[in-house]
Amino acid sequence: MSSHDHAEHHVTPLKVYFGVYFALLFLTIVTVGVSYLGLPPTLSIIVAMVVASIKAFLVSAWFMHLAHDTKFNVLFFVASLWFIAVFFIFTTSDLASRGRVMKAADTFEYRLDKASKAPAVK
Amino acid sequence: MSAHEDQPYYHAHHFHTMDQQNASLKLGMWAFLVQELLFFSGLFMAYISMRFFYPETFELVQHKNLLSIPWGATNTLVLLTSSLTMALAVRAAQMLPMVKNDEEKKIRKSLMNYLLVTCVFAGMFLVIKYVEYTHKIHDGLLPGKFYSYDAWKAQIEDNTFAGVVGEGGELIITEAPQIFFSVYFMMTGVHGLHVLIGVGVILWLYLRAKRGEFNRENFAAVENVGLYWHLVDLIWIFLFPLLYLVQ
Amino acid sequence: MSTSTTTVAGTEEHGSNYLNAKKGIMSWLITIDHKRIGVMYLAWILTFFLAGGLLAMAVRYELLDPQPTFGAEVYNKIFTLHGAIMVFLVLVPAIPASIGNFVLPLMLGAKDVAFPKLNLLSFYIYVLGSLFLIYTLVTNQLDTGWTFYTPYSARTSTAVISALTGAFILGFSSILTGLNFMVTVHMMRAPGMTWRKMPLFIWALYATSLIQLLATPVIAVTLFLLVFERMFGIGIFDPALGGDPVLFQHFFWFYSHPVVYVMVLPAFGVISETVTVHSRKHIFGYTAIAASTIAIAGVGFIVWGHHLFLSGQSELAGAIFSFITFGVAVPTAIKTCSWIATLYKGSVRWNTTMLYTLGFLWIFTIGGLTGLPLATLATDVHFHDTYFVVAHFHYVMMGGVLFALITAIHHWWPKMTGRMFSEKAGKTVFFFAFVTYNMTFAPQFVMGAQGMPRRYHEYLPQFEIWHQISSYASFGFGLSLVGVLFYLLYSLKNGEKSPQNPWGGVSMEWETATPPIEHNFEGQPICKNGPYDFPEIEVDPNAAAH
Numbered sequence: 051m052s053s054h055d056h057a058e059h060h061v062t063p064l065k066v067y068f069g070v071y072f073a074l075l076f077l078t079i080v081t082v083g084v085s086y087l088g089l090p091p092t093l094s095i096i097v098a099m100v101v102a103s104i105k106a107f108l109v110s111a112w113f114m115h116l117a118h119d120t121k122f123n124v125l126f127f128v129a130s131l132w133f134i135a136v137f138f139i140f141t142t143s144d145l146a147s148r149g150r151v152m153k154a155a156d157t158f159e160y161r162l163d164k165a166s167k168a169p170a171v172k
Numbered sequence: 173m174s175a176h177e178d179q180p181y182y183h184a185h186h187f188h189t190m191d192q193q194n195a196s197l198k199l200g201m202w203a204f205l206v207q208e209l210l211f212f213s214g215l216f217m218a219y220i221s222m223r224f225f226y227p228e229t230f231e232l233v234q235h236k237n238l239l240s241i242p243w244g245a246t247n248t249l250v251l252l253t254s255s256l257t258m259a260l261a262v263r264a265a266q267m268l269p270m271v272k273n274d275e276e277k278k279i280r281k282s283l284m285n286y287l288l289v290t291c292v293f294a295g296m297f298l299v300i301k302y303v304e305y306t307h308k309i310h311d312g313l314l315p316g317k318f319y320s321y322d323a324w325k326a327q328i329e330d331n332t333f334a335g336v337v338g339e340g341g342e343l344i345i346t347e348a349p350q351i352f353f354s355v356y357f358m359m360t361g362v363h364g365l366h367v368l369i370g371v372g373v374i375l376w377l378y379l380r381a382k383r384g385e386f387n388r389e390n391f392a393a394v395e396n397v398g399l400y401w402h403l404v405d406l407i408w409i410f411l412f413p414l415l416y417l418v419q
Numbered sequence: 420m421s422t423s424t425t426t427v428a429g430t431e432e433h434g435s436n437y438l439n440a441k442k443g444i445m446s447w448l449i450t451i452d453h454k455r456i457g458v459m460y461l462a463w464i465l466t467f468f469l470a471g472g473l474l475a476m477a478v479r480y481e482l483l484d485p486q487p488t489f490g491a492e493v494y495n496k497i498f499t500l501h502g503a504i505m506v507f508l509v510l511v512p513a514i515p516a517s518i519g520n521f522v523l524p525l526m527l528g529a530k531d532v533a534f535p536k537l538n539l540l541s542f543y544i545y546v547l548g549s550l551f552l553i554y555t556l557v558t559n560q561l562d563t564g565w566t567f568y569t570p571y572s573a574r575t576s577t578a579v580i581s582a583l584t585g586a587f588i589l590g591f592s593s594i595l596t597g598l599n600f601m602v603t604v605h606m607m608r609a610p611g612m613t614w615r616k617m618p619l620f621i622w623a624l625y626a627t628s629l630i631q632l633l634a635t636p637v638i639a640v641t642l643f644l645l646v647f648e649r650m651f652g653i654g655i656f657d658p659a660l661g662g663d664p665v666l667f668q669h670f671f672w673f674y675s676h677p678v679v680y681v682m683v684l685p686a687f688g689v690i691s692e693t694v695t696v697h698s699r700k701h702i703f704g705y706t707a708i709a710a711s712t713i714a715i716a717g718v719g720f721i722v723w724g725h726h727l728f729l730s731g732q733s734e735l736a737g738a739i740f741s742f743i744t745f746g747v748a749v750p751t752a753i754k755t756c757s758w759i760a761t762l763y764k765g766s767v768r769w770n771t772t773m774l775y776t777l778g779f780l781w782i783f784t785i786g787g788l789t790g791l792p793l794a795t796l797a798t799d800v801h802f803h804d805t806y807f808v809v810a811h812f813h814y815v816m817m818g819g820v821l822f823a824l825i826t827a828i829h830h831w832w833p834k835m836t837g838r839m840f841s842e843k844a845g846k847t848v849f850f851f852a853f854v855t856y857n858m859t860f861a862p863q864f865v866m867g868a869q870g871m872p873r874r875y876h877e878y879l880p881q882f883e884i885w886h887q888i889s890s891y892a893s894f895g896f897g898l899s900l901v902g903v904l905f906y907l908l909y910s911l912k913n914g915e916k917s918p919q920n921p922w923g924g925v926s927m928e929w930e931t932a933t934p935p936i937e938h939n940f941e942g943q944p945i946c947k948n949g950p951y952d953f954p955e956i957e958v959d960p961n962a963a964a965h
Binding site: 185186188192195196199200203204206207208209210211212213214215217218221222225226315316317318348350351354355358362 | 529530531533534535594597598599601602605606607632633634635636637639640641643644647648651652653654655660661662663666670943
């Protein structure tokens with residue numbers, strides 16, 4: 051393979067590293083602070099995941115040098131996220147749609163039934 | 173026959189150039205990281221499913237601060253800092269001159285220091301986790317069948333969780349904190365194991381750096397261990413809010 | 420036709436090849452030569468194939484009559500161990516780890532794989548994993564079915580944890596092999612070998628490597644969680660502990676469906692090689708086959724729910740998975756049609772390798788087509804957990820992958836050993852194997868359609884005749900496999916010495932010495948022609964590129 055991989059030759063300036071670091075610290079404070087706001091659960095999860103994703107982007111692009119790496123490594127890394135998403139989405143779609151046709155098959159409803167015995171602890 | 177005779181010892185025979193070798197090692201490391209991600213994704217899927225089935229439990233555990241947010245946040249900051257020092261270590265290795273002169277000695281010293289500091293922070297992370305784990309064990313908040321009956325009964329009595337105590341002494345509840353703690357221990361345990369392994373590998377790098385094995389042509393090991401370390405940090409970036417923060 | 424710029428030494432002049440270059444058992448145990456590693460894998464895999472095969476004979480023996488012979492508990496253990504050994508120890512590494520390891524660097528014009536020491540480590544991890552399965556065999560065995568469904572697998576007292584640990588470790592071997600092959604294909608192709616000049620076997624191994632990297636970690640975490648379910652009662656899979664058993668099935672099949680493509684894609688790759696070389700014809704539809712290989716790998720990841728149609732999965736999810744499963748048949752059909760089109764007007768050589776290739780085409784087509792009624796919700800309601808399913812997967816896995824493995828062993832036997840096996844023996848045994856194979860499994864389609872359930876040791880009398888045909892044929896098939904082994908081993912001492920390129924192949928592995936020297940090539944060969952550009956084919960420069 052003759053194409054040059056420049057990541058080894060590109061030295062990231064110190065200020066970029068520290069800039070990313072302080073951004074990460076800031077975002078951590080944000081996400082902890084937001085958790086004290088008492089948002090409704092769904093919104094709370096979405097905000098937390100968005101903040102985490104931004105942090106993840108910063109770490110992968112600059113600490114892991116993907117911003118200056120060969121395109122294939124970036125593609126491979128991003129592609130794995132696609133497969134993870136497939137796993138999550140398809141499985142959750144099953145969990146969430148049970149009982150649509152037959153009420154008795156809805157395992158989720160079953161759990162919310164307050165009268166049912168939950169696992170006993172001795 | 174290719175010129176093996178004037179190849180440095182770190183240039184493997186089946187690669188034509190160092191560029192090819194380094195690019196291959198890096199691609200191999202990314203492939204390894206991809207499979208690590210998929211491994212952790214299974215644990216995240218378990219989290220998603222259990223949260224889906226027991227939403228109130230998860231909300232209540234976080235609401236009642238059964239996990240300590242200050243410790244968790246501290247650990248996040250510790251790990252982020254270790255990521256910075258690791259990145260700086262890679263940067264130092266990248267700048268190591270080929271000849272062993274005074275400048276090389278200086279940069280090599282800073283490489284070693286960065287590696288050591290990374291280990292120290294990683295150690296802090298593990299110590300904090302140890303503290304958290306011992307608290308949980310002490311309070312009986314253990315995974316699955318080891319969740320303490322007394323802790324649970326006390327939590328029902330003080331209305332942490334809804335439920336009643338049946339005639340036979342069994343607990344009839346709709347929340348399942350023992351499942352939350354199963355997920356908690358599984359996820360942080362596997363992550364912690366990866367941190368521990370990382371410490372070992374970084375120490376190995378430290379020893380190699382001390383022996384002067386690295387230079388700006390041959391530092392792939394430092395860079396690739398760095399990638400591993402950043403992945404461990406990445407996982408925690410998602411683990412922390414999901415387990416400690418979201419209500 | 421020759422594309423290398425330096426001399427390639429033949430066996431006669433050189434005298435030294437990878438087999439005799441270094442002597443002694445230690446030289447094999449610490450080798451980093453991909454060829455020796457491939458041979459060692461082949462030996463281990465075939466040993467476990469024998470073990471799994473004996474268990475299969477025991478299954479068929481139990482089923483000779485409707486009354487119990489071994490009884491339910493023992494029978495559960497027999498079929499479980501048969502399945503677990505065949506899937507994890509045999510089928511997953513069968514072609515990639517043995518033939519792939521041997522051939523891949525040669526075909527690419529490389530001296531070795533990207534990470535030779537990692538390659539040896541993969542082998543030892545494989546051996547370690549197999550020891551755990553042996554331990555399971557000799558202690559409490561396993562009775563959960565190879566699929567380990569919860570809650571039974573969380574509660575049974577058989578040696579589940581050692582089996583899970585063994586499978587976990589074997590997964591690592593698979594991951595590392597995939598990693599190695601993937602990087603090798605990206606980084607170590609000979610100069611001049613663009614992606615479009617790669618043999619299709621390499622495309623197949625590449626796609627397989629991607630699946631190994633992406634899917635295997637998920638089974639690793641699944642088995643890991645199951646171990647903790649047993650040890651700690653964590654409560655995610657067992658309903659009595661608050662978990663969901665169908666969730667286990669989602670986790671399990673997210674890997675176990677793509678893994679069937681890990682098994683079969685290399686088989687497809689082998690067929691692409693043999694169907695061209697032994698008909699002296701360029702492959703029909705190179706781009707289509709390469710693209711469909713990647714497509715199968717990708718689509719294979721989004722169909723796993725077709726194993727869960729009757730498990731309690733939601734109807735919506737079932738419908739989605741069914742629809743997508745039909746889709747995966749399309750690239751597979753493209754391949755099969757392309758292979759047949761390759762044979763058309765080719766100069767077909769009726770040797771053992773070609774016979775096994777044709778046998779594969781017949782068997783795999785049946786196996787693939789019978790997957791369609793299983794992908795269809797309405798019919799799967801009746802076929803699920805019957806012998807129809809058993810017949811389907813044995814046709815694709817056993818007939819498909821195994822016949823392709825046998826094809827590969829025959830095709831590259833001269834290259835690996837420097838000997839020619841007896842064609843007469845090969846052809847004779849082939850006919851016997853092919854007939855007995857079909858007689859073993861075809862009746863199972865009939866039985867399954869009539870309602871014979873799988874994993875049952877006793878059954879209604881109406882199925883007896885089909886079981887008897889199947890069982891006696893299976894004993895015959897087992898004998899035929901012994902026959903194959905026999906004439907192959909016989910050729911090691913007594914076969915005539917192979918010429919450098921007995922079949923006239925034009926891909927790069929045929930440019931090396933036969934058997935190859937230790938570092939494959941003297942110097943770096945350059946790739947000038949495509950892998951199927953047989954010299955007597957005149958290429959019209961105005962025609963569209965193949």
